[in-house]
Amino acid sequence: MSDVTQTIEELDLDELESAEDFLTYFGIAFDPAVVHVNRLHILQRFHDYLAEVETLPEDAQAQFELHRDLLEGAYGDFVNSDARTEKVFRVFKQGQPVNVGLDSLLGQLHHAPSV
Template identity: 35%
Template sequence: MSRIAQFQQIVDAEQYFEFFDLPYDAQFVNVNRLHILQKFSNYIKAIDRDSPDLNDEEKLGQYRNALQQAYDVFLASKPVEQKLFKVFNEKPQNVVLLTEIGTD
């Protein structure tokens, strides 16, 4: 099986780190799993869109860097700051935020 085929079979965050031989904190990944995977997915889409002529090994190298970047993003910031998921971008209905209350 080719390495790109192996990559396409991965389903768990930890498997990605092991596939790319990247060090990771298992507890950190467990807490931030969905955010890391979503950011990684966004990076992969950008790589595939912006660099369609890469061969498989070049692509996997870019993917490896993307996974490391996705992991590093959440070491430096909180998931809510990244606003990757719809729930973080929607304004709650029937709620008035303190910042919306003016003073006279």
């Protein structure tokens, strides 16, 4: 685990490249299968949670724990849920998907055989 005597600003979080790196860095146990399917959603949710924090604690330990708690919460959101339900990205926030039947599409093509 990292040296928490540094402030989060001093830590080189830019070195962390994946959701697994972040989870490991903050000492959060995780299921690789959950992370594999939801890695971008977890990181985006973590970012969203951080954006809601108005003031970071001055104490390095408190900063570390806040980041850890927010990341653990972001990961936890996807343990028993999925990206479609959580709607992290805009594409999932748009209207309900429209189902278009193949026969409808083929009927619009002049050269397609009828079904």
